[in-house]
Amino acid sequence: MTPRPSSSNPVRALVTGAARGIGRAIALRLARDAQLAGGARLTLADVHEAELRTLAEALQAMGSRANVVAGDLGDPEVPGRLVASALEAFGGLDALVSNAGIAKPSPLAACATEDWDRVFAVNTRAPFLLGRAAHAALRTSRGAMVVVTSISGTHATSPLGAYSASKAATLMLVRQMAGEWGPDGIRVNALSPGLIVTPGTTAAYADPAVREQREQRVPLHRLGTPEDMAAVAAFLLGPDAAYVTGAELLADGGLAQTLMSSLPMGGWQAQIAATPQAASRLPPLSPSAGGGRTQRPGEAGSAGALD
Numbered sequence: 036m037t038p039r040p041s042s043s044n045p046v047r048a049l050v051t052g053a054a055r056g057i058g059r060a061i062a063l064r065l066a067r068d069a070q071l072a073g074g075a076r077l078t079l080a081d082v083h084e085a086e087l088r089t090l091a092e093a094l095q096a097m098g099s100r101a102n103v104v105a106g107d108l109g110d111p112e113v114p115g116r117l118v119a120s121a122l123e124a125f126g127g128l129d130a131l132v133s134n135a136g137i138a139k140p141s142p143l144a145a146c147a148t149e150d151w152d153r154v155f156a157v158n159t160r161a162p163f164l165l166g167r168a169a170h171a172a173l174r175t176s177r178g179a180m181v182v183v184t185s186i187s188g189t190h191a192t193s194p195l196g197a198y199s200a201s202k203a204a205t206l207m208l209v210r211q212m213a214g215e216w217g218p219d220g221i222r223v224n225a226l227s228p229g230l231i232v233t234p235g236t237t238a239a240y241a242d243p244a245v246r247e248q249r250e251q252r253v254p255l256h257r258l259g260t261p262e263d264m265a266a267v268a269a270f271l272l273g274p275d276a277a278y279v280t281g282a283e284l285l286a287d288g289g290l291a292q293t294l295m296s297s298l299p300m301g302g303w304q305a306q307i308a309a310t311p312q313a314a315s316r317l318p319p320l321s322p323s324a325g326g327g328r329t330q331r332p333g334e335a336g337s338a339g340a341l342d
């Protein structure tokens with residue numbers, strides 16, 4: 036019989052890119068969720084070793100154990116070393132979070148070959164090498180893997196062409212691993228963030244006006260937090276997602292669904308504004324000097340809704 040995926044929260048986990056941003060929040064969330072079960076056993080990987088050690092102290096104060104491993108995931112030897120360290124430290128692995136990622140903004144016409152290769156090495160090759168190295172251990176534990184991809188994996192994002200293409204490839208890698216490893220009891224899913232405020236996006240939000248514009252573009256009218264993403268990762272790794280594999284969970288506040296709504300609507304605009312439902316969402320009317328009504332835009336239009 037095919038082994039069923041694990042039905043409990045992960046205890047032994049490896050998180051890459053754990054020093055900052057989304058990866059750090061995921062490590063803290065896994066530790067918090069494991070508190071009642073005696074704590075988590077977390078292997079934390081990043082290039083920033085000092086920040087990992089600070090995080091490890093916070094996790095230990097929460098009752099978890101932490102194993103810190105420094106390494107550059109652009110080096111093909113590193114993913115296998117991280118998995119080996121996690122297995123040596125805690126005797127197995129229930130969850131693998133491939134989160135570390137980089138972007139090198141550049142128009143494609145000017146994108147250097149080494150930048151393209153570096154982005155693909157970290158964003159696409161490393162999740163593959165991590166998954167391959169962890170496959171046997173995850174099969175034993177009937178564990179789960181989450182790969183942090185991006186809204187840019189399905190929506191071309193200029194000037195992040197190499198990044199966007201790398202995340203698209205990584206999304207397909209997730210589907211491929213899910214199909215091949217499902218019979219082994221391993222679930223593999225993608226978490227695609229939208230616009231999240233992290234150390235990695237500081238430059239994009241340095242200008243408050245840009246931040247405000249971006250917030251207004253998101254239907255939920257706010258940018259995402261690392262904790263928002265950690266909650267989704269915890270769901271995908273945990274028992275409530277026991278029948279979810281090969282999925283992309285897009286956590287973007289609705290941003291990806293705004294493409295058609297951002298188009299100018301021409302003559303439809305007046306017709307829409309004339310409907311009672313639309314009128315109730317317009318700003319309040321100001322009374323005219325004669326006690327009459329001020330006309331709303333489109334109020335004297337053809338009266339019909341979309342007919």
Ligand SMILES: NC(=O)c1ccc[n+]([C@@H]2O[C@H](COP(=O)([O-])OP(=O)(O)OC[C@H]3O[C@@H](n4cnc5c(N)ncnc54)[C@H](O)[C@@H]3O)[C@@H](O)[C@H]2O)c1
Nearest residue numbers: 052054055056057081082107108135136185231233234235
């Ligand atoms: N923040 C967003 O808006 C956003 C949107 C979509 C997708 N993402 C994805 O989420 C993931 C995390 O992003 P973030 O915003 O938290 O970024 P971040 O830059 O704040 O944190 C990324 C962490 O990964 C580490 N890292 C980077 N390259 C590494 C390497 N070669 N080897 C080891 N560690 C490395 C960094 O040192 C850092 O600690 C990335 O895969 C990113 O592509 C983020």
